[in-house]
Amino acid sequence: xxEVKLNKxxxxxxxxxxxxxxxxxxxxxxxxxxxxxxxALFGVYHFGLNALMIILLGIVSAVFFEWAVEIIxxxxxxxxxxxxxxxxxxxxxxxxxxxxxxxxxxxxxxxIVVAKHAMGGIGSNIFNPAHIGxxxxxxxxxxxxxxxxxxxTSVPDVVSSATPLNILKQQGxxxxxxxxGSASNMYQAMFLGNRSGSIGETCTVLLVLGGLFLIYxxxxxxxxxxxxxGTVGILTWIFGPAGFLTGDPLFHMxxxxxxIGAFFMATDMVTIPMTIKGxxxxxxxxxVLTTLIRLKGGYPEGVCYAILLMNCLTPLxxxxxxxxxxxxxx
Amino acid sequence: xxxxxxxxxxxxxxxxxxxxKPIETAPLPSKAIIPVRQHIGAPCSPxxxxxxxxxxxxxxxxxxxxxxxNVHASISGKVIDVGEYPHPGFGTCLAIVxxxxxxDEWAEGIPLKRDWQSLDADSINKIIREAGIVGMxxxxxxxxxxxxxxxxxxxxxxxxxxxxxEPYLTADHRLMLEESARIVTGVKIxxxxxxxxxxxVGIEDNKPDAIEVMKKAFEGTGVEVMGxxxxxxxxxxxxxxxxxxxxxxxxxxxxxxxxxxxxxxxxAVAISDAVTQGIPLIQRVTTISGKAIKEPKNILVRVxxxxxxxxxxxxxxxxxxxxxxxxxPMMGMAEPHIDLPIIKGVSGILALAEGEANTGKQSPCIRCxxxxxxCPMGLNPSMFSLLGEKNLxxxxxxxxxLLDCVECGSCVYACPAKRNIVQYVKYSKAQNAAKxxxxx
Numbered sequence: 069x070x071e072v073k074l075n076k077x078x079x080x081x082x083x084x085x086x087x088x089x090x091x092x093x094x095x096x097x098x099x100x101x102x103x104x105x106x107x108a109l110f111g112v113y114h115f116g117l118n119a120l121m122i123i124l125l126g127i128v129s130a131v132f133f134e135w136a137v138e139i140i141x142x143x144x145x146x147x148x149x150x151x152x153x154x155x156x157x158x159x160x161x162x163x164x165x166x167x168x169x170x171x172x173x174x175x176x177x178x179x180i181v182v183a184k185h186a187m188g189g190i191g192s193n194i195f196n197p198a199h200i201g202x203x204x205x206x207x208x209x210x211x212x213x214x215x216x217x218x219x220x221t222s223v224p225d226v227v228s229s230a231t232p233l234n235i236l237k238q239q240g241x242x243x244x245x246x247x248x249g250s251a252s253n254m255y256q257a258m259f260l261g262n263r264s265g266s267i268g269e270t271c272t273v274l275l276v277l278g279g280l281f282l283i284y285x286x287x288x289x290x291x292x293x294x295x296x297x298g299t300v301g302i303l304t305w306i307f308g309p310a311g312f313l314t315g316d317p318l319f320h321m322x323x324x325x326x327x328i329g330a331f332f333m334a335t336d337m338v339t340i341p342m343t344i345k346g347x348x349x350x351x352x353x354x355x356v357l358t359t360l361i362r363l364k365g366g367y368p369e370g371v372c373y374a375i376l377l378m379n380c381l382t383p384l385x386x387x388x389x390x391x392x393x394x395x396x397x398x
Numbered sequence: 399x400x401x402x403x404x405x406x407x408x409x410x411x412x413x414x415x416x417x418x419k420p421i422e423t424a425p426l427p428s429k430a431i432i433p434v435r436q437h438i439g440a441p442c443s444p445x446x447x448x449x450x451x452x453x454x455x456x457x458x459x460x461x462x463x464x465x466x467x468n469v470h471a472s473i474s475g476k477v478i479d480v481g482e483y484p485h486p487g488f489g490t491c492l493a494i495v496x497x498x499x500x501x502d503e504w505a506e507g508i509p510l511k512r513d514w515q516s517l518d519a520d521s522i523n524k525i526i527r528e529a530g531i532v533g534m535x536x537x538x539x540x541x542x543x544x545x546x547x548x549x550x551x552x553x554x555x556x557x558x559x560x561x562x563x564e565p566y567l568t569a570d571h572r573l574m575l576e577e578s579a580r581i582v583t584g585v586k587i588x589x590x591x592x593x594x595x596x597x598x599v600g601i602e603d604n605k606p607d608a609i610e611v612m613k614k615a616f617e618g619t620g621v622e623v624m625g626x627x628x629x630x631x632x633x634x635x636x637x638x639x640x641x642x643x644x645x646x647x648x649x650x651x652x653x654x655x656x657x658x659x660x661x662x663x664x665x666a667v668a669i670s671d672a673v674t675q676g677i678p679l680i681q682r683v684t685t686i687s688g689k690a691i692k693e694p695k696n697i698l699v700r701v702x703x704x705x706x707x708x709x710x711x712x713x714x715x716x717x718x719x720x721x722x723x724x725x726x727p728m729m730g731m732a733e734p735h736i737d738l739p740i741i742k743g744v745s746g747i748l749a750l751a752e753g754e755a756n757t758g759k760q761s762p763c764i765r766c767x768x769x770x771x772x773c774p775m776g777l778n779p780s781m782f783s784l785l786g787e788k789n790l791x792x793x794x795x796x797x798x799x800l801l802d803c804v805e806c807g808s809c810v811y812a813c814p815a816k817r818n819i820v821q822y823v824k825y826s827k828a829q830n831a832a833k834x835x836x837x838x
Contacts, residue, residue, distance in 0.1 A: 088810065
């Protein structure tokens, strides 16, 4: 065999280690996108074409804004890493299906330009960009953001266009049950997603399956969704409408944006504490705040604000929840 | 199941390239380039000059400093130069170059026959010091220093580090299979010198054949051979001690603080050779591997042989390597070229082919926390890279215990953003030391 002729006499040098795992930021981001896709597609099937428009405009504009800001900031273009795509998708999934679709573009602008890049870009943002985008739309167009559509699918007993949490807030628990016909009907509808709500938040089963896949891939810690959803369940059961221990935890756990929030927003690694201990505190706090807003606040739903409020506390939680050092007692 | 240590990573071990290759003796170099500094500590001064004739095993550089390691001629021949030569660890270093006379003659009095059982601790340590033995796992800390028990401390146990947790490397693995008798002797001598009765051999359980051979070899000696869970960095001294004894070496402390001394397999063999036969450390077993090496091998090679000669002995390159490493891929050093001498601490020479060295481009930290989970020291590596980037060394030291970092590279391995955390750690440590020195 002929001798290999080296095409260089000097080799690359760098500090150790010289091998790396196969994980990458874009692999993580695209996997999260993929796990969200079934619930998003269900939303389109469930709510119709305007939902599709909102999702498409949300994603395309988020990616466009990312590209534009990176050009202006003279930063490497990272639109292929899936993170802007994810922000756009998550934002759209948290918007009402009847929203004028162009508003999604405004939401994406706030999310990408203000919440993400103005804070320093990926990794530096304090708040979940998609939730900031949603919150901004909420204060800008409160009526459009709280107008809900009837579903395009024909579920016989489901006639109301209000979200279940809205009905609960305005008409009470009995009215809620009678809207669905029976409690078991209600649970079934909420599990499968046959209810009014934001585009991507309704289908509990698909969201949970997606979340389980992320747990299996170790992209998120199971403690976060379990603690957050569990906290909401326990607290809403304790502080029920007819006194102590009369609440409906099952309903509350599947209602509103809790499932998507707990699995996909409260696990956004950039904006939550880094240690598992810190993440559990974060998830518990988000659960408490969600319950507080739902039961006592002016809004029917509180997941978005609960997570944003806990995002503020992340640096503080991180400070007190560092890992235990080797060789240090206590 | 044994209790493991916290953190760590599971890189592909790629040991199958050489695990089944018996140790081959490499041909003697035409000239040996022998640096006067092959250890941590004070450099030696040459005691031979250009034109001198030297024999194998003859002392050619030494110093009075305690923390240092003597240097001996690895071949017989004529000193043709004493000058600055490339060095795998320090860029360049004063080196003694010996031209091989082809006779391979021992210096007077070597080898001898010595009954080690009649020696006391001091004489054993003296022999080890004179033989220039240093930690052969790669750290090259002088062995006699480690073996000298401070007056206020008491050694309780000896651990033979046979974890060999670095991917690719199989030199210790082969030594255990082929040279078990010398290893047992080395361990017994070390235990005698330390005055301990408790001894352990820690082997990662990806080497079941070595565990079996060692168990047989140490039968009746009271030394316990333990299979350890395969996880990088199992061979890091502190992790090894933790898993075997359950004790944690205190932050900023040494293994002796928990009464333990750890030595590597190659070092045990060197101790045996020096004490029973008077042979100084002039050769070692090293693994030549990587996809860019035509025939990966474990070789017994004289100190001062160049990387190039060792690679040629392994059939040369199969393709143009992207990186040349001395040591393993997790903690080894990337070398710019191959005209470097093999020194006492070179546990392997790896030629990684294009794509084998997966480095990737660094991107911003996304705070995913993988580095925290991977860190065996319980630190927050992400902060080292973020603070290092902003030149905030003091914060890294004071608020995040930078100096506890052992630079094992687990965090970098795990990082999806491909952040060069170890680079920031080394940089910050150096800057911090410089700042401290300037203050004094």
